Amino acid sequence: MEILVDAVLLTLLVVITLAILFQRNLFAVVLLAGAYSFLMASIMLVLDAVDVAMTEAAVGAGISTALFLATLYLTHGKEYLQPNFKFQSILVVVLAGGMLIWGMWDMPEFGVMQAPLHENTAPGYLDASKNHLMPPNVVTAVLADYRSFDTLGETTVIFTAGIGVLLILRGRKKPKKSKNKAENSHET
Amino acid sequence: MYLFATIAILIAMCCAVARAVVGPNIFDRMLAANTIGSLAVLLLVCFGFLMGRPEWLDIALTYGLLNTAATLTVLKYYRHGDLSVDADHEKGADDAG
Numbered sequence: 001m002e003i004l005v006d007a008v009l010l011t012l013l014v015v016i017t018l019a020i021l022f023q024r025n026l027f028a029v030v031l032l033a034g035a036y037s038f039l040m041a042s043i044m045l046v047l048d049a050v051d052v053a054m055t056e057a058a059v060g061a062g063i064s065t066a067l068f069l070a071t072l073y074l075t076h077g078k079e080y081l082q083p084n085f086k087f088q089s090i091l092v093v094v095l096a097g098g099m100l101i102w103g104m105w106d107m108p109e110f111g112v113m114q115a116p117l118h119e120n121t122a123p124g125y126l127d128a129s130k131n132h133l134m135p136p137n138v139v140t141a142v143l144a145d146y147r148s149f150d151t152l153g154e155t156t157v158i159f160t161a162g163i164g165v166l167l168i169l170r171g172r173k174k175p176k177k178s179k180n181k182a183e184n185s186h187e188t
Numbered sequence: 189m190y191l192f193a194t195i196a197i198l199i200a201m202c203c204a205v206a207r208a209v210v211g212p213n214i215f216d217r218m219l220a221a222n223t224i225g226s227l228a229v230l231l232l233v234c235f236g237f238l239m240g241r242p243e244w245l246d247i248a249l250t251y252g253l254l255n256t257a258a259t260l261t262v263l264k265y266y267r268h269g270d271l272s273v274d275a276d277h278e279k280g281a282d283d284a285g
Contacts, residue, residue, distance in 0.1 A: 001191065005235065008198045012205045019209040027266075028217050034258055035208050035221040038228045039201075041251075045232055050247060061225065062254045069265040 225255035
């Protein structure tokens with residue numbers, strides 16, 4: 001049953017990704033990306049990673065949509081076709097993808113119990129989280145308790161990025177304000 | 189029963205994705221994206237009960253809220269072309285007009 005649901009959802013993901021690639025209207029791309037992240041969150045749920053799915057739904061469908069739309073307001077809503085075929089970018093993409101596939105060869109097979117991760121690290125955390133009276137969800141215990149400083153660092157990075165985005169968006173606001181004032185004076 | 193419900197939801201999801209890909213209008217795509225979000229919530233509930241994890245019902249509620257927020261954001265952008273529009277100011281303008 002799980003395999004059937006996974007297969008259908010992954011096929012739909014491929015279809016939506018192709019639609020995003022061939023779509024030139026950026027407003028439609030934002031909508032399709034929202035649908036993509038909801039499908040992705042469903043797949044993560046089926047894989048029993050509820051916390052990751054929650055993050056995907058909140059960031060992908062919620063915040064990213066708002067940020068993309070705010071960006072569309074600052075730019076134009078139409079993507080222009082590049083007239084010339086860029087060989088370098090294709091080369092970079094193929095090289096990066098090849099390196100990722102090359103790095104995948106060393107990984108243990110998907111779902112094998114004899115993988116080093118399941119034999120060494122995971123049982124320790126499973127036992128310790130029971131003994132230390134951690135939250136019942138072991139993933140939450142690892143993220144929020146055992147690796148809390150790591151999570152704090154990640155949060156700091158995201159906070160810094162948010163400040164940067166806010167500063168960029170704030171910098172463009174000034175001409176808009178004077179326009180609003182002009183409209184108000186026109187009404188009165 | 190949950191099995192058939194899950195399969196039916198998956199088929200409905202296929203239809204919604206087809207509309208999102210084909211749909212020439214922007215509203216077709218928006219409606220399809222919203223439908224996919226709602227179907228993801230339903231799938232979450234059905235699959236949770238199917239796999240014996242009824243706690244996922246709580247997560248489904250959060251998903252529904254996110255879906256509503258995303259759709260409202262898109263609609264506000266489509267109407268005003270700007271996300272930082274003051275709704276009260278617009279109301280006053282409507283009354284005046």
